[in-house]
Amino acid sequence: MSIEKKVWLISGALTLGLLVLLFKLLVALNHFEGDPTQLPDQASVDDYLQDLENLPEYQVRTGIFIKSFVFTDASDVHVTGYVWQHYEDGVHDAIKPTGDAVGFVLPDASDAASGMIEEAYRMDQDGEELIGWYFEQTLRQNFDYTSYPFDHKTVWVRFWPASFDTAVALIPDFAAYPATGPDDIFGIDSRIVMGTWERENTYFDYRLSDLGTTLGISDTKFQTNLPELHYNFVIKRNFGNAFVVHMIPLIVVTMLLFGAVMTVTRRPELIERHDFSTSSVIGTCSVLFFVILLAHVQLREGFAGSPVIYMESFFFLMYFLLLAVSVNTYLFASEAVPSLRFIHYRDNLIPKAGFWPFVLLCTVAITAYNLSLKADPEDAVVIEMLN
Known part of the structure; x- marks a missing residue:
């Protein structure tokens, strides 16, 4: 040879x-690895809140359903859907929103004036009042594109309670979904047009706030360590x-x-x-x-x-x-x-x-x-x- x-x-x-x-x-x-901080059930939420130095005075069950989303640029995503909350009679009377008030804040909204949050329904059921809002908001996040086109995006909807002077913890409304396990996909429309993306996972988790300010509120023991509720949906880019x-x-x-x-x-x-x-x-x-x-x-x-x-x-x-x-x-x-x-x-x-x-x-x-x-x-x- x-x-x-x-x-x-x-x-x-x-x-x-x-x-x-x-x-x-x-x-x-x-390959995408699941987030170990996700909350699959109420027991995991109770364990998390019990470990906090300052226990919240109120817990408000909160759920979300994503109807659509679209990336408007490299760091902004426009999301529409529904958010609902349960207010128990005799328990949440002091913090229940009335009139046009909203029971939550979306702090990542890049232009709240151009967005919309309006009440969609309100009804009494089983000793509590259920209030649902329809929202359209552009959320700004720092997405990582370094692995493109093999990148995964975790788009989160971050919630703050509307009551800044009261220790309120928003907790996931697990009962509103068929299954919320680590591998289950919930809270997002299965017929949503994904474009160049594919659904990978969804989950709730908590992240302690780190604002670096008291917002002028004198009693800040709870506000400076606020457990922020996040609803996360993970999407994978279509490589083709x-x-x-x-x-x-x-x-x-x-x-x-x-x-x-x-x-x-x-x-x-x-x-x-x-x-x-x-x-x-x-x-x-x-x-x-x-x-x-x-x-x-x-x-x-x-x-x-x-x-x-x-x-x-x-x-x-x-x-x-x-x-x-x-x-x-x-x-x-x-x-x-x-x-x-x-x-x-x-x-x-x-x-x-x-x-x-x-x-x-x-x-x-x-x-x-x-x-x-x-x-x-x-x-x-x-x-x-x-x-």
Whole structure:
């Protein structure tokens, strides 16, 4: 077997092995771990509230149903739906909203004036008054896009009680949903138009407030450690759309670049057959550079203000490959720097055979790095993948 065949066999084996490793890394990157703080039942709520230094004077059962949502930009999501609360007769008389008053506050609303919260129904049942409100609000959150297009978004609706001078804890109305376990999806319309997203999970949890101010209220023992009720719905991006829009052009450009590398030769018969010249390869790289640059600008405009995202790293890799191919072609064709034997060896064999292993090795490194940012090093999924 000739040396050329051995080198190409090694290149093929490395390429196949790196493809398998890359697939495992992508599966791990696309995996979502449930939040350990979620509250699946009333017992978990009671345990949480009992551990607080200051127990709330009132507990108001609160539920939510999401009718629609849409991302208006990278940090805003417009949500519509219903919120309801139960006020027991003789227990909640002092804090029950009357008239046009609302029993909760949505502190994440970016423009409350343009939103809407209006009473939808009010009825007496089993010794309590049930009040429901319809709401339309744009909520502002700091979403993490670093794993795009394998990212998951946890969109939360954060509640404050409307009574700031009274220790009120809003508790989930678990009885209003068929099931609220760790793997159950509830409180969101099953027929909702998700667009490029898929439902992954829903849950309630508490997070202690950290306002850094007393809001001017003298008795702040409870207000400064307010257990804020959050309703969270986790959505996963549909990879297919991002693959068609961004990944396919990158793959095609990479294959065209590999084709340009394969035309580099000193053999007269191949030069004539491929019409090889240094200027033609560098010209091809120049054209591909502008194609990649325009695609990169389009991607970056969709995530303005966000750090470098996972997919964006491949554009930087492509810039390096375009430059490397151009430099390799020039040094090979001009027979410059003869000490660089890996360029001149057997008609540029090493750069040709090492093209795909190098590309995939960089891809694996980029994916592994993003996975390390996303997951805890002790996470079971990562450990299983590394083993």
